[in-house]
Structures are given as structure tokens and as C-alpha cells.
Amino acid sequence: MNQDLESLIESTNVTFNDIxxxxxxxxxxxxxxxxxxxxxELFIQYGRKAGGGILLYGPPGCGKTYIAxxxxxxxxxxxxxxxxxxxxxxxxxxxERKLHETFQLARxxxxxxxxxxxxxxxxxxxxxxxxxxxxxTLVNQFLNELDGxxxxxxxxxxxxxxNVPWFVDTALKRPGRFDKTIFVPPPEVNARAKIFELLxxxxxxxxxxxxxxxxxxxxxxxxxxxxxxxxxxxxxIREAMKTGQKGLIxxxxxxxxxxxxxxxxxxxxxxxxxxxxxxxxxxxxxAVLDYLNKKENN
Ligand code: ATP
Numbered sequence: 001m002n003q004d005l006e007s008l009i010e011s012t013n014v015t016f017n018d019i020x021x022x023x024x025x026x027x028x029x030x031x032x033x034x035x036x037x038x039x040x041e042l043f044i045q046y047g048r049k050a051g052g053g054i055l056l057y058g059p060p061g062c063g064k065t066y067i068a069x070x071x072x073x074x075x076x077x078x079x080x081x082x083x084x085x086x087x088x089x090x091x092x093x094x095x096e097r098k099l100h101e102t103f104q105l106a107r108x109x110x111x112x113x114x115x116x117x118x119x120x121x122x123x124x125x126x127x128x129x130x131x132x133x134x135x136x137t138l139v140n141q142f143l144n145e146l147d148g149x150x151x152x153x154x155x156x157x158x159x160x161x162x163n164v165p166w167f168v169d170t171a172l173k174r175p176g177r178f179d180k181t182i183f184v185p186p187p188e189v190n191a192r193a194k195i196f197e198l199l200x201x202x203x204x205x206x207x208x209x210x211x212x213x214x215x216x217x218x219x220x221x222x223x224x225x226x227x228x229x230x231x232x233x234x235x236x237i238r239e240a241m242k243t244g245q246k247g248l249i250x251x252x253x254x255x256x257x258x259x260x261x262x263x264x265x266x267x268x269x270x271x272x273x274x275x276x277x278x279x280x281x282x283x284x285x286x287a288v289l290d291y292l293n294k295k296e297n298n
Contacts, residue, residue, distance in 0.1 A: 038075060055160045056182055119168055196214065220261075236248075
């Protein structure tokens with residue numbers, strides 16, 4: 001067995017309780033992944049199989065990878081964390097073989113959740129070489145794996161992630177492949193309060209006004225909130241180095257850190273708004289429009 005491919009397996013102890021917000025997505029995942037994995041006989045009785053694919057898209061740092069990890073953990077599945085760069089190989093046919101062997105490994109270790117980041121890089125313009133035949137054969141290989149043409153995909157769930165869903169090959173979005181395309185937005189106000197609370201739990205803190213912090217961080221991603229917490233911790237460490245006194249992290253420190261860190265989702269939302277205006281004929285991006293139309297998000 002190829003040792004490299006084994007390294008794509010990650011152990012994960014993240015649970016749904018570690019994830020602030022994302023309630024609709026958690027429900028969707030419970031219904032489509034966790035429940036079928038735990039109760040395969042019920043699905044068989046109704047003539048349905050566990051397994052399939054969901055495509056997650058949204059701005060960076062909003063928890064696509066994190067929820068994929070938690071999903072695998074929640075259903076005791078083997079977690080494969082793959083970026084397309086792990087698969088791509090300059091030698092003809094090698095990328096396809098690697099992809100096939102990865103799926104075979106996942107089938108042997110089933111139930112498995114295969115998370116594939118930057119799924120847009122599979123077959124899009126960035127890969128174009130000459131007539132783009134190489135990119136095409138890799139997409140076709142991926143489609144074969146998803147369709148389970150030659151193999152059994154029972155108990156294999158594929159979660160794809162992308163920041164640029166409009167570049168994802170349309171063949172991947174057909175039924176039976178990525179059946180669902182789900183928007184992972186920046187966390188809403190209650191989720192932000194919860195994320196602050198989760199990130200600061202166990203740290204030396206004063207009584208923190210989480211509601212105030214959440215109100216001041218509209219459009220901050222979870223990763224931005226993590227950066228804010230780290231900046232506040234740095235303020236305290238610097239103070240401790242100067243004074244020799246270990247102070248507690250306060251709301252004020254966090255507000256100061258917020259001033260220094262800008263939300264990173266704004267650019268993504270701006271670009272997406274333009275795309276969505278002209279390419280939403282199928283209603284695929286309605287969730288983004290709903291998000292942008294909500295006054296409190298603007
Ligand atoms: P990218 O598009 O850049 O790959 P992503 O959407 O996959 O980003 P993650 O890597 O999942 O983002 O999230 C970044 C970090 O933010 C995570 O490692 C985790 O620590 C934290 N995080 C993300 N979402 C949440 C959440 N809902 N609750 C708590 N922490 C979160």
C-alpha cells in the first residue's frame with residue numbers, strides 16, 4: 001500500500017459541540033450523513049444507500065474543513081483530508097491512479113468521510129494544459145469514483161469544498177454526485193458569540209461580554225475571530241513581560257484586538273455578489289443572495 005495515501009487519514013476529535021452556529025448545516029449533515037451511517041438498515045429498507053456527496057462553498061475560514069472533521073468524528077468514520085495538490089502529479093496517469101487508490105483505501109476503511117478541499121482545481125482553467133485532456137481524464141476518474149461504477153460506495157461520503165463554486169465542473173454537480181450544494185456563510189451574531197466563548201474557554205479570562213464582541217464583528221469569519229482572540233492573548237503576554245504580572249484577558253483587550261483585525265470575508269462576498277447577479281439562473285446561489293439581503297449582514 002502506498003504509504004503517502006495513508007498520510008491523508010487524519011484523526012479528529014472535533015465534535016458538533018465544538019462548532020458555534022451552523023445549525024442548519026449540522027441538521028443537513030445529520031440527516032444526510034450521520035443518520036444513514038448509523039442506521040444503514042433503515043435506508044436499505046427504503047431502497048436508499050448511505051453515502052453520496054455534498055459540496056460546501058463559502059468564504060475562507062468559515063468552518064468548511066472544521067465541520068467535515070466533526071462529521072467524520074460524529075459517525076466514527078475514517079477521515080480523509082485531501083487537497084487536489086495531494087493528488088496532482090505531472091506524470092500522465094499518475095494523478096488518476098492516486099485518486100483511485102485513495103478511494104479504494106477509503107472503501108477498505110469504511111465508513112469514511114473524504115474531504116476534498118479546493119475541488120474547483122479539479123479540471124478547471126488553472127489545470128489546462130494544451131487541449132486540457134489531462135485535466136479531463138482526472139475529472140472523469142473522479143466522476144467514476146463518485147458514481148461507484150466499478151466499486152461499492154456504500155458508507156463513503158464525499159465532502160467537497162470550494163471558495164469559487166462557479167469554477168466547479170458542472171458534471172460534478174449532477175444528481176448522484178454532489179447532490180447538494182450548501183453555502184457556509186460567515187457566522188451570524190449568536191454563532192460569533194459562541195465561537196468567542198469556545199475559543200476563550202479554559203483561558204485566563206475576566207467576565208467577558210460576548211454579546212458585545214459578537215455585535216462588533218459582523219462578517220468576521222471564525223478564523224478571523226480566532227485571530228482576534230490570539231491578538232488579545234498577545235496583548236496580555238506583552239503586558240506580563242513588561243510588568244511581571246499575569247493579567248486576565250478582558251472584553252477591552254478583545255475590543256482593542258478587533259480594531260486591529262479586519263474581516264476577511266468582505267472581498268469574497270463582494271466578488272460573489274457580482275457572480276451571483278449574472279449566474280444564478282438555476283437558483284443555486286439563492287442562499288448567498290438571502291445572506292447579502294439581510295440588513296444586519298451589511
Ligand atoms: P478555507 O476555505 O480557507 O479552507 P474553511 O472554511 O475550511 O477555510 P476552517 O479551516 O474549517 O475554514 O476554519 C478555520 C478555523 O476556524 C478552524 O480550524 C477552527 O479552529 C475555527 N472554526 C471554524 N468554524 C468554526 C466554528 N463554527 N466554531 C468554532 N470554531 C470554528
